[in-house]
Amino acid sequence: MRHLIDPSDLSVQEVDELLNLADRIAKDPKRYSEVCKGKKLATLFYEPSTRTRLSFEAAMLNLGGSVLGFASADSSSAAKGESVADTIRVISCYADICAMRHPKEGAPMVASRFSKIPVINAGDGGHQHPTQTLTDLMTIRSIKGRLGGLTIGLCGDLKFGRTVHSLIKSLSRYEGIRFVLISPGELRVPDYIVGEVLRAKGIPYEEVEDLETVIGKLDILYMTRVQRERFFNEEDYIRLKDSYILTAHKMQGAKPDMAVLHPLPRVNEIAVEVDDDPRAAYFTQAQNGVYVRMALIMKLLEVGEC
Amino acid sequence: MRHLIDPSDLSVQEVDELLNLADRIAKDPKRYSEVCKGKKLATLFYEPSTRTRLSFEAAMLNLGGSVLGFASADSSSAAKGESVADTIRVISCYADICAMRHPKEGAPMVASRFSKIPVINAGDGGHQHPTQTLTDLMTIRSIKGRLGGLTIGLCGDLKFGRTVHSLIKSLSRYEGIRFVLISPGELRVPDYIVGEVLRAKGIPYEEVEDLETVIGKLDILYMTRVQRERFFNEEDYIRLKDSYILTAHKMQGAKPDMAVLHPLPRVNEIAVEVDDDPRAAYFTQAQNGVYVRMALIMKLLEVGEC
Amino acid sequence: MRHLIDPSDLSVQEVDELLNLADRIAKDPKRYSEVCKGKKLATLFYEPSTRTRLSFEAAMLNLGGSVLGFASADSSSAAKGESVADTIRVISCYADICAMRHPKEGAPMVASRFSKIPVINAGDGGHQHPTQTLTDLMTIRSIKGRLGGLTIGLCGDLKFGRTVHSLIKSLSRYEGIRFVLISPGELRVPDYIVGEVLRAKGIPYEEVEDLETVIGKLDILYMTRVQRERFFNEEDYIRLKDSYILTAHKMQGAKPDMAVLHPLPRVNEIAVEVDDDPRAAYFTQAQNGVYVRMALIMKLLEVGEC
Structure with a gap:
């Protein structure tokens, strides 16, 4: 069994x-x-x-x-x-x-x-949360036709988000994956995942603080929520919060075939104006x-x- | 759709x-x-x-x-x-x-x-609460054979009861309807319904405080609950509360084919002795x-x- | 009906x-x-x-x-x-x-x-809780092939446990039943059951405080939970609590075909080591x-x- x-x-x-x-x-x-x-x-x-x-x-x-x-x-x-x-x-x-x-x-x-x-x-x-990971994989594969050879952006709270950790581990098993990890310093992917998964397997990755500067190279953008209470200080929160909200304006810098995923529920980290963009895949994800x-x-x- | x-x-x-x-x-x-x-x-x-x-x-x-x-x-x-x-x-x-x-x-x-x-x-x-209204309409029609040409008594809290407001609006679309609105002064049907629905359409209605004096002319008596906390003062409550409780005694003054409806749950506004009266239609209503x-x-x- | x-x-x-x-x-x-x-x-x-x-x-x-x-x-x-x-x-x-x-x-x-x-x-x-009683009866009958001619041990809180009372009454209707009632003095079977059921029908029973001394004569051992807060004083609780926990050691003194029942949920009154004993019937009981x-x-x- x-x-x-x-x-x-x-x-x-x-x-x-x-x-x-x-x-x-x-x-x-x-x-x-x-x-x-x-x-x-x-x-x-x-x-x-x-x-x-x-x-x-x-x-x-x-x-x-x-x-x-x-x-x-x-x-x-x-x-x-x-x-x-x-x-x-x-x-x-x-x-x-x-x-x-x-x-x-x-x-x-x-x-x-x-x-x-x-x-x-x-x-x-x-x-x-393995069935969320399977859902994410199905959505990526059905849009891109494959799970390898992709540049995956993960954005938001990468420290506490279990869906993000599971997705990194699962995608690491495919060829030609690159990760772009987009988060405030306080909410970076934990060392044990960067070390044991990404560095150990020699998977290319970069860590950045700003979504807008890297969105253009992504095949997949996986958004997660950044909660105010996760920040060490209010100043950082105010300085950074808008960097982690996906807007129609930021979408203009993305590839025409990039797909936006989100495990949902979403609060405000994706502006509702993005829902009508054909690249928004998060409701398809729910169906998958x-x-x-x-x-x-x-x-x-x-x-x-x- | x-x-x-x-x-x-x-x-x-x-x-x-x-x-x-x-x-x-x-x-x-x-x-x-x-x-x-x-x-x-x-x-x-x-x-x-x-x-x-x-x-x-x-x-x-x-x-x-x-x-x-x-x-x-x-x-x-x-x-x-x-x-x-x-x-x-x-x-x-x-x-x-x-x-x-x-x-x-x-x-x-x-x-x-x-x-x-x-x-x-x-x-x-x-x-x-449109499915309650449809339930009410089905119950009236199945008992009376029609939705027009009826004198409808509405009794109790006519101010806050949404089922009452919806029912008034819906029945107003049929010919020959008359309403008898039975409630304490504090709990009368709101002006916007009396004005925009009843007066605007020229539908006959009367507003009274006492059930017993009008029960004899009703084809339908729609009971609702009167909550103590809705009254402005205790004195009014004590003076009026029994007027809005339907008893076997009051039923003696009603037509032999009047039907009693109630959206349920009922607390004490219909005495349990009325349940055995063939005119009690509130459990049929639940089935409908x-x-x-x-x-x-x-x-x-x-x-x-x- | x-x-x-x-x-x-x-x-x-x-x-x-x-x-x-x-x-x-x-x-x-x-x-x-x-x-x-x-x-x-x-x-x-x-x-x-x-x-x-x-x-x-x-x-x-x-x-x-x-x-x-x-x-x-x-x-x-x-x-x-x-x-x-x-x-x-x-x-x-x-x-x-x-x-x-x-x-x-x-x-x-x-x-x-x-x-x-x-x-x-x-x-x-x-x-x-009659369906629990039917479950107990089915389990006893399916293991023993009969509901009469059995020595039934009931152990733990026999005062407040409704499943115990119902089971005593139900089994009293069969021939050749004997009860061994094992509990602290404070938690004995209430008088009205001992008097009206057991003595009135002349059913043999004994009341004891210790499980270990009687386990050898039982065909069925029905365990229930003894809650600390049921005791009148802490001293009694400390003195007696281990007497009402069924362990592998105590099971050594039982008949090879005795069956252990429990209405579940169990907290600690049956040690988990007993689960592997073929005489443990409490999960079969859940299925029944x-x-x-x-x-x-x-x-x-x-x-x-x-």
């Missing part, structure tokens, strides 16, 4: 196969509308996350399966002091597969060790999130296509 | 057609049990409302579709500062139609402008709420009857 | 038939996967209980039916002061059967009097909880087997 806890649980080849399946689903969703009939997905959200939860639920319903679960820890037995190990053993009696979001890093990993059903990590603290989760559920349940 | 934000979004003819469909569903629900197979309803309840939410969910399940969503804003991305416009664009990727309840007036209208799927207003602040929502979902999804 | 409010609502023969059906379901669940197609279960949880709620939902989904409801009172109309009688009359319009958990004892009983659909008590305060609820839903909806 397979689980998905860390994006690297899947080999490059397995990711390729999964994205191929997701592409086939996107082209003809009706064909898959009954493949999980009679199967149940448990959504165990110890921390609320409407978007991720609903994306999983939509995926399972699209496959003809059904859904049960909880949307926050208040209404769960965790409040009574039950361990994750016990919970998952009981949930294994209720469902065929589960997606777990947990504020504690490593909780889905622990669950997977005691589970009789496949466990999907739907985000554990600041740690991993459903397809890639459909593919993942099929893979982990070992459900055939026909 | 059509939405339902305000009761007047539907023409008189469209309301008729919708109620005809709802009647056909009520007579033979089994015939419609698969017409929405493979379709998904998102229930986006930024404000809890069990009754309305479950009524929508029952409607979609009765049509063979499925449901996803959230029951309160705590577990939604709204907490992270996302705009309604962004939320609906993402939800458009997850579902085929949505019902939105929001504490802020106008939120469903904004959503409908950015949505790729039909949006149903399931109540926005003190503003509109499911049928009318089934018809509405079918209409907005452009699903045929076969 | 039948409801299940109290375990004794079912005769011994009906329990037998229900457990027979549950056994058949356990052997061939696929055969029952569509028997409730088009039926809806409402889960009305005025008090959160993930395990019980999900068990009911899994049961209904396994039968091909669908589910709607609420997981806590916050998001229900109870907050607006609606009576249980009104709520159930409205829910009767939305669903075909309902499971109600309520903090107030007797609420499901009241609901059943006004309901047009079968009501299952899913736990009312400290009162009854789904089968027995499937059987119960079928029975109350009068759904045939084919």
